[in-house]
Amino acid sequence: MNSWIGKQRNLLDFTLSSLSRRRGKTLGMLAVYTSIVFVLASVMLFSHAIRREAAIVLVKSPEVLVQRMVAGRHDLIPARYLDAIRGIRGVQSVEGRLWGYLFDPSAAANYTLMVPASPRIEPGKVIIGDAVARARSAEPGDLMSFRAHDGTLVQFKVDGAIGRESALVSADLFLVSETDFRRLFGIPEGLFTDLAVSVRNPREVGKIAEKIDAALPDTRIVLRDEILRTYESVFDWREGMLLVLLAGAILAFAIFSWEKASGLSAEEKREIGILKAVGWETGDVIRLKMLEGLVVSLSAFLLGYLLAYAHVFHLGAGLFEPALKGWAVMYPKYRLTPFVDELQVATLFFFTVFPYTVATVVPIWRAAIIDPDQVMR
Template identity: 40%
Template sequence: MAQSNLEKQLNILDYALSSLWRHRLKSLSVLLVFAAVIFLLASFQMVTQALSDKAKQVLTHTPEITLQKMSAGRQEAIPLAYRDKLAGIFGIRRVVPRIWGYYFDEVRLANSTVMGMAVDEMPEGNRLDAALAKGAMPGPDEQGRVVVGHSITKALDLAGRTTFSLFRPDLSLKPFEVSGEFSRDTDILTNDLIVMNLADARDLFSIPAGLVTDLCVYVANPKEIDTIAKKISETLPSVRVLTRPQIQKTYQVVFGWRSGFGSICLLSALAAFVILAWDKASGLSPEERREIAILKVLGWETSDILAVRFWESVIVSGLACLVGMTAAYIHVVYCAAALFRPVLMGWSVLRPDLHLLPRMAVGDILLIFAFTVIPYLAATVIPAWRSATVPADSALGG
């Protein structure tokens, strides 16, 4: 009995395959449109996942607490003297000054991030060299030496030379020499970054002595970040205190928001497709009615005809899912998600040129499957019930 049931299902599957082949133009059109919708959704899912992972991974190297002075709701330079006020807070390991800002290159219409760091003062500052593909971070005495991100190398066309100049606010030129390049693994944060020592950054932005843009606080016990941040807020009420977990959360929210917005647009496309599939499945051509009536007279049950429709839908949606997800993986890994980069990464003029490797968990695959294949199956099999109940006697004459 079980063997016979298996044979019956195999026969019905065989008939469904032959039916798809007979209507190959229609089947192929549905498959391609469906695969395109799945490709867009899966690409979005994969790129968001990969970006979030990458941001999380890179942000682990940032200071545990960052302090910025606020005045009238806007950020302004923070006095170095604030370091002394923090000295009494137990648990602070070190307070390191930093200058960062944006440099707009009017010739290339590109924005880059400039960061002046006191690497020698940072705990484990020597570990920053691990983020470099070549060279070393500039020391406090190495005037005019910089480490640059990948797109800076490209934008300044530094392939054949190691020197370039940037304008000070008074339009005088300040020369620099590239002493290192960041690794591509850190592209998401360093792609448009120029790192120099604190003195060079102060000189480039003409920031007066005794002021910096922010203070980086390193703590002895990472579990006490929130407690120490609270104490700093109480000690320096005019200072904005940003903790690393907060920054990580902000990145996740930004990517999540952008991804959510894109997903809603794409789910609308999917909904339109499913409605179209429903509409198609609920209407029957005279040829289809005739075929069903003939099959029923020949001994096919309504459930057999539904099984044919089910297998047809499973084959089309399964293939579309496979094609769409494979194409999405290729799009994200080999084309760096070219279609969605402007939506997901567009905060600087220099677009990060990322090498993304999506971490596709079983849950993600099931999620895409649930949002695509199941609605399609429902949209095709449920209305097929109506078509499968065509009376057998309609195959007979009057």
């Protein structure tokens, strides 16, 4: 056993000295390899964490939402639709919701205005999300004014701010009273943005949605299940420009590593020839070269993964910010809950470490079975 361990250590010593002879090439390869693993692992960890968080948090979103469509656009829904829905068996409650967007010219940002059922906001007061507070440097007691639909000024006193902890769902919220909302946008009583329906038996949601669809044909129904499904696909591996761009980089890396691993340089061939001439077995030569591949790919995987973990869960995924931010002025400062899928990590390990290590075997085997004299010439 001890002699086996000693042999492996000698082999590793030889591998490391062989790699250090080509220091520039090895370090270059390690850097490219590590950065590819880093980007892949960052995307993987980020998208998994955000999908899981969305699934847990949005499971409490409204069960059924009913929107009115006019000429293909979302329109305000009249209060009489409430009665029509209340009449459907199995419907527990229906509430009219008021929400919309407000462009704030001073911050050049869009806020999501909402009238919450709870807590009830007093007219003239507002509760703001964390990104709004940051964009306007607003604190409780400060005044904020906006031009209403008719040009008059509507003033709000900041009553409180929603903590950064829930920024992922509340960063751009601007919670106002129903009176202020209607005054700001000129929406008369009896009209709502959409309706939120809750159903007595969750298994009947589909049936009730069909009944609402039949009773109110100019409406569009969004189920909670559909909201969750939309977020399941957000940041999916196969979707999005980021991954399309990344696919090009991965392909380039695959070609680079294949070329590097499978094509032997004259120097490497000569090295194999010398090793054979001094008495090394073909198996030993293959083991040595596989070990070289394993040292590079395993080091790159571990380094890349650890950097990605720190980047996503401890440094706020800062490198993704410019891509995710787009043209938005407000970007929530959130810390993702560290959901890690072990199977995904194992898949990443398999697809980054094994192909490179295995790709080294065939050309080395070919070189190792040739007569040493012929290789050294």
